[in-house]
Amino acid sequence: MGNIILKMKDITKEFPGVKALDRVNIEVEEGEIHALCGENGAGKSTLMNVLSGIYPYGSYEGEIIYQGHPCRFKTIKDSEREGIVIIHQELALVPYLSIAENMFLGNECARGGVINWDETYQKSARYMAMVGLHENPRTLIKDIGVGKQQLVEIAKALAKNVKLLILDEPTSSLNESDAKKLLDLLLSFKKEGISSIIISHKLNEISYCADKITVIRDGHTIETLDQKDDISEERIIKGMVGREMTNRFPPRTPHIGEVSLEVRNWTVYHPIYTERKVVDDVSITLRAGEVVGIAGLMGAGRTELCMSVFGRAYGSSISGELRIHGKPVHLRDIPQAIEAGLAYVTEDRKGDGLILPDSIKHNSTMARPGFISRHGVIDKDLETMRAKELRQQLGIKTPTVEQLVGNLSGGNQQKVLVAKWIFAQPDILLMDEPTRGVDVGAKYEIYEIINDLVAQGKSVLMVSSELPEILGMCDRIYVMNEGRMIAELDRSEASQESIMSYIMQDSKGEIGA
């Protein structure tokens, strides 16, 4: 301990027109978990790309000293040879190859280009045991969950003799218990002398596992905090946003009205494995002016519930009753659901939500083109005007609404996604992980938008895997587990502990359905 394994000195990296990093410094000790914090666009990922050789030596200024030697990585291979392995937020696994094949992809156990399969499977089993992954190494990646895929990535890093592991938002798609498992794994690596750099937006995780925290803002190193000094989350946020954020959730006085959405005895089966029940006899109600949360682990059936309600966008053999403003409705497809005043804000903005190679303007009017057209002919000027209004209303930071959505930051993309559904003027918004992968500042702005919506008498059903968010925003909370609704809690009686204990007990089968 105490040995500096990595020192990055005065790293400056410029993109055409933007200085992404400006004399950034970071030091990592051997056997340390070092967290890198900052808002989206602060330069965290850029810094890690410099370190791992994705941006080759020469394309940046400054010095990298690793294990006492200055390093000049030209490619990822160079840095991996030295034991620096980066695991990206979006996993780089091939779905139709097996766990073992993925683990040794680009690093095959081969002689003269011919793969030794016995060695491959034997080795992979060993690394899988090290990360606590109990699967057959011949299982295809597509058949295991995201949590396990993340473990495969780490096992892959181990196979490369990792000494410094870099994880970019490793838990963003994991549920709480998988996330904790992952962090515990990092803590156990620490004992074996493997250092980690972890980039995360989740401050509770950082406090849980990090020894030191370096805060980056606008391409500058702001400070490095030592966990020994017992750092509060508020302290970290202050460094990230440059101001004290006393309240992470904007205040709201609820004005709750009539029942707007009623779902009764809702049962949904998997679209492909049609005998598998994904939502099991669920009943929920939603009132005007109310924010209702659905808590639960990943795979609890929350997304499936929302999507199946939204014009049967998911699932097969859907049964149950749906009432909107007291009237029974049968929504056969998505256009009907939109017509009925529903909106589903997807959890996967890039995959399911936005058309990245198209403009903000076109994206934001997409869900309800009828509002900007007559007899199917679009009034383009009206469209531009509406898009500009939405940009202003939601604070989308961009000079022009012609900008391609793919060029925006995560927070701004999320706002475009929300703008699209606000434009559709729904009464009931089903928001699935509305703040996933956006920074603290943008989160706050999205919370404000949600509060505005319910103040106008709309209803919001919010699915979130971040319990503090659910507790901070919702008037009422449902807890789902394994497709069933296991609890309904009022804001006053809910706490992280109570929600988790419902889930844990249900998973053990102590609460009968």
Place this chain on the structure above:
Amino acid sequence: MNKKSAFKGVDLKRFGMLIALVIIIVLFTILTKGLILKPMNIGNLINQNSYVVILAVGMLLCILTGGNIDLSVGSVVALIGACAGTFIITLGWNVYLSIGLCLLIGIAVGAWQGFWIAYVGIPPFITTLSGMLVFRGITLLILNGLTLAPFPDAYQQLSTGFLPDLVESFTLFGGKSNLLCIIVGVLAVVVFCVAQLMNNANRKRKGYECETPAAMAVKMIVVSAVVLWVFYTLAQYRGVPTVLIILAVLVLVYSFFTQNTVRGRHLYAIGGNMKAARLSGVRTKQMMFFAYTNMGFIASVAGLVFAARLNSASPVAGQSFEMDAIASCFIGGASAYGGTGTVGGALIGALIMGVLNNGMSIMGISSNAQQVVKGLVLLIAVAVDVIGKQQIQLPFLRKRSSNRSVSG
């Protein structure tokens, strides 16, 4: 790519292809000592390339839905020619009734393929590969492997005919000229300019942003000059070709459809992100079905025009037409992944191919060498598109390409 072009994106790329077309025309004007711009050759250019332009318009709609292509159009062109030949020549039916029937057959063929693609989920490549074999086979069965000819004059007018002139002899600038042609040209210019002015006045009234008068003036002058020149040149030959009217109507209608209607917007949305489009309420299957049904209709129009031009129904008609149409779209800036591209671009792409063909033929370059040139032009055009996109679109690609520029 400098920053400005990245900012302007698609628009600039479209201009880029237009500039390429102008350069190619100028080049061939020099190489052929002006032959390529002779009135008769302009008429030929239009006739020779009419079917490619028609097919490219339909193909663009398919490509927009996600880079999907239709390989069967060449066979459908032959099939429709065979049907027209059978109805008109063998059975002696009324020409207009037969044309109507052929269009219906085209729509039915398109609907057949659209059904398998949209509602059963067979990849378009495979469905239309099957169609390519099936419809060519049906053509051979109908024609029994023989060629039917000739068509009556009324039918031939469809492709090789010209609009009848109003007066016997009319002279302009000291040469014999076609009055109707001049009138049509002037009318087109007037309609264009009035539409521009009205559109702008409308914007002003509703309080939207307007174009600057200078930009509008430049646009109007350039377009007017080109249109007037084309019609003046045509007037010196035999007047307005009927097929030019068909082309103009198709290009205008489909341009409007793709740019200004909700349905058109949906085509782009599907190509940009199918899942997002579906979750935004786009009826994706219906749109896929429409794109391919429409392709059948367009292929039948091309089939009718082409049979009229050949003046026969031939079992080998339309071979490799699909490739010309696909190439035109890609040269004209359509993305091979769908979601971007315009009818105007496809038109320019088809013209580039046409001018290359025509120019090289005049120069006496062998058709073998011509193929090499056309193939390379296609590759270069798409390469420019792909490289341009890496600069502007996906952040991870941008990183990689900026990398390359640094290390390279």
